[in-house]
Amino acid sequence: MTAHLHSHHRSLAPLRDFASKLFTAHGALTPAEEIQVNTSLAAMETVTAGTELFVEGQLLNCPLLLLEGWAVRQRVLSDGRRQIVSFILPGDVMGLCERTDAVALCSTVAVTDVTFASMPVLADALRAKSGALYRWSREAIATQERGLYDQVVRLGRQSAYERLVHQLLDFYYRLRGVDLLEGHSFALPFTQEVLSDALGLSTVHTNRTLQQLRREHLIESHGQIIHLINLPRLAEICDYQPPRQVRKPLAL
Amino acid sequence: MTAHLHSHHRSLAPLRDFASKLFTAHGALTPAEEIQVNTSLAAMETVTAGTELFVEGQLLNCPLLLLEGWAVRQRVLSDGRRQIVSFILPGDVMGLCERTDAVALCSTVAVTDVTFASMPVLADALRAKSGALYRWSREAIATQERGLYDQVVRLGRQSAYERLVHQLLDFYYRLRGVDLLEGHSFALPFTQEVLSDALGLSTVHTNRTLQQLRREHLIESHGQIIHLINLPRLAEICDYQPPRQVRKPLAL
């Protein structure tokens, strides 16, 4: 779990565009913000899968914007069992908290190679209490918190089958929100063990439940690509509430 | 689930003392704060078990301080299954959030008759970013968030036995923190169904797991009173980390 830093990036320009589009849905940035965002993006970094981005207990002094790849927030029990608390997808921010001097409540680990940018301007915006970046940060945090509640309900009161479907729909709508779907498909860029540790299941059972969904023609999968075939039926199965749409750019 | 309001209170003075002691652990209040707290406490209300204090989706515009009784934060699935997300104990605050215009992410329901006071000064303090009340509010929110992560780990990766023990220890240390223990004992003032809905178990299994703990002489119970007999052993069973002590009054 050591950090491998690469100073080169695969594809700078697309990721810059990706990041810019994220924020502008909440309105225009100020020129100063624009500069800070661009400076931050210019310093983006890529690390390999397994890198620990935040250690549980560490001070959260600088938020990171995930640009590419997936990460998880997790806790590990003393006997080695792992529970993944939430997934971090491209466009999500890590280590952003309203409280100053807040401390990470679980560790954050890259499950693929990930590219991210350190974005102090998001922490500033959160404290400024106004502007597009503020609204974006606010919503990002609220969404993460809502995700935690969803996770509690999944784990506490849903069957393996329901949990899996709910988690897949969560991925689907989050990726759609940042325009990373390909049709109704997306990649799960990690092993079934990761998924199992998020759903509180054994890998064997996760595997069998996935097979059941395939047999029932509710999903298709080719390698890591998942295709959700019958969204209304899937949502019904697990009592999933699709998130309301992100508001279009507001006039300032 | 209708709200029954009583304008009379059982025991005003002890509850005022209880509330005052809560805050002073974080330093002296300003005279203005003191007045606001006292005004709020003078207007405390009591409602019966079953009253919904916050509805999921409602605007969180005024925090409530729970003075007596227990409440839960819960979500209900469309088929009626309920998951309790967290417990609210005396001394906890409800509906306090750093974000302005935040919305309740689950509903809050009294599981006993509860007495609470509406405390706008806590929301003010949180925005003021300094002072004893600010530090108290900050910590209250951080503690609640930590509790959510604990809940995810319990539900996702612990057995029924471990979950139950972990939850009991959580109650123990939280009640100890507000000086509501009687020796090593405390009351669980609700049915086993409530406990089951928090732990993600059937009531039958919760019942049997409690019996097992009694047989193993790890707990004793008389009615709703629970006595934890072997704290170190209990903590070991469920990998429980006792919270660090609340800091003693700070010099300003």
Add this chain to the structure above:
DNA sequence: CGAGTGTTTGATAATGTTCAAGAAGCGTGG
């Protein structure tokens, strides 16, 4: 091709649920 990792399969066991019924506790009204 061979090693390593991840996925799939089968058999078996453990864990937890459901259903149904009886016992115990508790408040209410006679």
Add this chain to the structure above:
DNA sequence: CCACGCTTCTTGAACATTATCAAACACTCG
């Protein structure tokens, strides 16, 4: 004080779900 009705707790038996173990298979990469 007792009888009644209600809720909660407890018990047993059958069942369902999920975990564990072990092995086979598949895929990727050097």
